[in-house]
Amino acid sequence: MASGKSALQRTLNTAIQQHQAGDLRAAKTSYEQILKADPTHPAALHLLGVLAHQMGKGEIAIELISKAIHHMPGVCEMHFNLGYALKGAGKLEDALTQYRLAINLKPDYVEAVYHLGLVLHELGQWAIAEEAFQNLLKLKPDSPNAHFVLGNLFKEQGRFADATVAYQSAIAHKPDMFEAYANLALAMQKQGRPDEAVALFQKALMLAPDEAQLHYNLGNALQDARRIEEAVASYRQALSMAPNLVGAHFNLARSLEHLGDANAFRHFWQAVVLDADNDLYWAAFANSVMGLELTAADADFLTTLDVLLNRPNVRPRDLAHTIINALKCQPDFWAIVQKVLNSNSDDDVAFETVAKHFSEFPVFMRLMRLSPLTDLGVERMLTRLRHALLRHVLSGELSAQGLAFAAAMAQQSFANEFVLCETAAESDQVEALHRQIAQTIEDGQNPDSHQILALATYRPLHGYAWAEKLVDGVWPDVVREVIRCQIEEPLQERVxxxxxxxxxxxxxxxxxxxxxxxxQNPYPRWLKTAVQNRTLDFSQSIQSLQFWREPEPFCAAAPPQVLIAGCGTGQQSVNTASWLPDAQVLAVDLSLSSLSYAWRKTNELGISNIEYAQADILALGNLKRSFDLVESVGVLHHMEDPVQGWKVLVDVLRPGGFMKIGLYSELARQSVVQARALIADQGYASTPQDIRRLREDLVAMGEAGNSELSKLFQLSDFYSLSECRDLLFHVQEHRFTLAQINEILQELNLTFLGFELRRESVRRQFERDHPQPGALQQLACWHDFETRHPDTFIGMYQFWCQKSSSGTARAEHIAFN
Structure with missing residues (x-):
């Protein structure tokens, strides 16, 4: 019997040596040999369990070590290793129990105390975890790891000063601990000390030069310190080591964008490829490609743009120019456009052949369904194609081959509100087609799909008396979508x-x-807008805006109250309501047509925190309601007295509340001023026919050399009927200078907080022109900048301000030149 035990002990000793030497397979065989002879052998069960954990077999490890404890209770190492296996299996509460049993058996068990603290930290039991780590330091005050993990605990709680002390202690006990330098640097960044963070990351890199994450973090610190060129170098170094480090691609793109590098979008693009579920990355990519002038674009880029169009937080209208520009880089696409444009007449255009080719570009088809196409060449091509479709339908020459493209054209016409010009002959043909369809329906039959689509490219279907009879018909999916868009949805708006x-x-x-x-013209008609997926509350969302001037502290109501004064067709209210999901939004407008459109789209998107109502801004004071945020963008300048309307909005804003305002710029709208003078001189009316005629005349004048009028073609509003009317034919328009806005802000006790700029390049150019501290906050400096760059605010000024809680706004009294 004794010899048997001795043999088992010799085998155990051999197994332990094999185990320590890393020969796990041999050790496993030896442990199993022992258990074959003695299935209850505690040491063999325990160590085989440890080996199983090392081999990634967590459940087997837990079972074996538990058996060992059953047969030999009271061994602290067994409880510790069982805790370790349980932690590896994600059973944290059970792991805590085992670590505590181990510590009860051996109060100075340093490893058990250390891992107990780690598990408590992971469970978010920070106070108890801190106590465990402090006990660990009593047992081993010179332990760098103990100081380090205590620093991590403090850092996660936002106790950055305490974290700093802990990391410094870790470094004092282990000067080559690069992780401590790195985390100390992160704590310095959080305390607004980027230069110190840079120096610490550089020390960490001296110890671990091959750590890509360190190069990335150094890049972030350099970016915070506004050492942008150096940040770019660090990000590039990180990516040379870890090409798929998505954060490095994203922040490199931000740095390149700040430097005005046109290739910034390529790294935003790589970020969305690597992390396709990140809304922030997609939004930044969309912003970076907006208005981009491309010289080349491959199929992968077009595919990414197609995905981008479908993202919920992206507005297709903002991407139209870039997508068309990218398509022009495709020889096959542009050759088709040129062939249509160069045809001797519309009779020479083979609609189905062209439709087949264009259907091979999914991003073009999707864009046609979602946004007006903001390009004169493409518009002219579609004008000819539309007539070719009409001619082929009237002659009965079409098969089902071009149906999908014809449907996309019908949706494009609805999106641009039938802004394309037509000849008198076309108008007669459209009327003939209408009579054919009406007669077919009167005879109790279903019109041909091509007939419906051809008519839908010229006229809104809901305007015909027979339109509702199409709703219950059996149609191909692409035709059903047009009927939904042009008949069913307008009928809902009437309700x-x-x-x-x-x-x-x-x-x-x-x-x-x-x-x-x-x-008459709800403004603007939109099919898809940017909807935010936010979980931040009102206060956090306001803080995320990164104003140029620190706002006064403000505590919003519960729930926060938001007013959209002049909501139009609902894009702004939808964007704001999704950006502030905890707020109650009141959106008002003069127009029932616009409000009905907004209500329908809001319901369609499932947004429930908006209340729509008809109201005049001038009468809002009678509501006896107050708001934490008021937005009025593109509205006040259409009032008889904009300042009077603005004052009403200030009166309903709570002291300390925020306001977002959009006003036309006198300097930036000189092309509009010239066009409005032409309208007045030539007597153009604000009818669809005259709007189309004016557009043709403006294009002719622009192409003849009028550079000022040519600027109109860069505005997306030029490419749809209601927006063109709003742009050039509005019944009331005021324009402002920044000197005037500054005076109004002071009069109304509003503090300017900063502009919303679509492009980082504008701010970068401004800071080069005005490097003095605080220049961003001074409208006098922006007036000087706009004077030298008059197209800066070609859309409008959009800026944030805050109502003074003390009755005195923090505005600079600076002379304007």
């Missing part, structure tokens, strides 16, 4: 119109004239 509440009467000649314009 919403009938039950829209009216909070305040529409009085005054100007208010009524503006209302009438938008009743």
């Amino acid at each position: 919403f119109r009938g039950c829209m509440p009216c909070l305040a009467p529409i009085d005054g000649d100007v208010s009524q004239a503006v209302r009438d314009q938008y009743e």
Whole structure:
């Protein structure tokens, strides 16, 4: 018997030596040999369990070590290793129990105390974890790891000063601990000490030069210290070591964008390829390619743009120019466009052949369905194609081959509100087609799909008396989508119109004239807009705006109250409501047509925190309601007295509340001023026919050399009927200079917080022109900048301001030159 035990002990000793030497397979065989002879051998069960954990077999490890403890209770190492295996299996609470048993058996068991603290930290039990680590330091005060993990605990709680002390202690006990230098650097960044963070990351890199993450973190610190060129070098170094380090691609792109490098978008692009679920990356990529002038674009880039169009937080209108520009880089695409444009007449255009070719470009088809196409060449091509489709339909020459493209054309026409010009002959042909369809329906038959689509490229289907009879018909999917868009949805809007509440009467000649314009042309018609997927509350969302001037502290109501004064068709209210999901949003407008459109789209998107109502801004003071945020973008400058309207909005804003305002720039709208003078001189009316005629005349003048009028073609508003009317034919328009805005802000006790700029390059150029501290906050400096760069605010000024809680705004009294 004794000899048997001795043999087992010799085998155990051999197994332990094999195990320590890393020969796990041989050790496993030896442990199993022992257990074959004695299935209850505690040491063999325990060590075979440890080996199983090392081999990634967690459940087997837990089972074996548990058996060992059952047969030999009271061994602290067994409880520790069982805790270790349980932790590896994600059973943290059970692991805690085992670590505590081990510590009860051996109070100075340093490893058990250390891992107990780690598990408590992972469970978020920070106070108890801190106590464990402090006990560990009593047992081993010179342990760099103990100081390091205590620093991590403090850092995660936002106790950066305490974390700093802990990391410094870790470094004092282990000067070559690069992780401590790195985390100390992160703590310095959080305390607003980027230069010290840079120096610490550099020390960490001296110890671990091959750590890609360190190069990336150094890049972030350099970016915080505004040492952008050096940050770029660090990000590039990180990517040379870890090409798929997505954060490095993203932040490298941000740095390149700040430097004005046109290739910044390529790294935003790589970021979305590597992390396709990150909304922030997609939004940054979208912003970087907006208005991009490309000289080359491959199929992969087009595919990414196609995905981008479908992202919920992206507005297709913003991408139209870039997508068309990228398509022009495709020889096969541009050759088709040129062939159509160079045809001797519309009769020479083979619609189905062209449709087949264009259907091979999914991004083009998707864009046609979602946004007006903002390109004169493509617009002219579609004008000819539309006529070719009409001619082929009337002659009965079409098969089902071009149906999908014809449907996309119909949706494009609805998106641009039939802005394309047509000849008198076409108008006659359209009327002939209408009569054919009406007769077919009267005879109790279903019209041909091509007939419906051809008519839908010229006229909105819901305008015909027979339109509702198409709703219940059996149609191909692409035709059904057009019927939904052009008939069913407008019918829904009529229902919403009938039950829209009216909070305040529409009085005054100007208010009524503006209302009438938008009743005829709801502005703007949109099919998809950017919807944010946010979990931040009101305060966090406001803080994320990174104003140029520190705002006053402000505590919003619960829930926060937001007013959208002049919501139009709902894009702004949808964007704001999704950006502030904890807020209640009241969105008002003069036009029932616009409000009905907004209500339908909001329901379609499933957004529930918006209340729509008809009201005149001038009467909002009668509501006896106050708001934490008021937004009025592109509205005040259409009032008879913009300052009076602005004052009403300030009166309903709570002291300390925020305001976002959009106003036309006098300097930036000189092309519009010239066009409006032409309209007045030549007597163009604001009818669809005259709007189309004016557009043709403006294009001719621009192509003849009028560079000022040519600027209009760069504006997306030029490419749809209601937006062109709003741009050039509005019944009331005021324009402002920044000197005037500065005076109004002071008069209304509002503090300027900063502009919303679509492009980082504008701010970068401004800072080069005005490097003095605080220049961003000074409208006098921006006035000087705009004078030298008059197209800066070609859309409009969009800026944030805050209502003074003390009655005195923090505005600079600086002379404007």
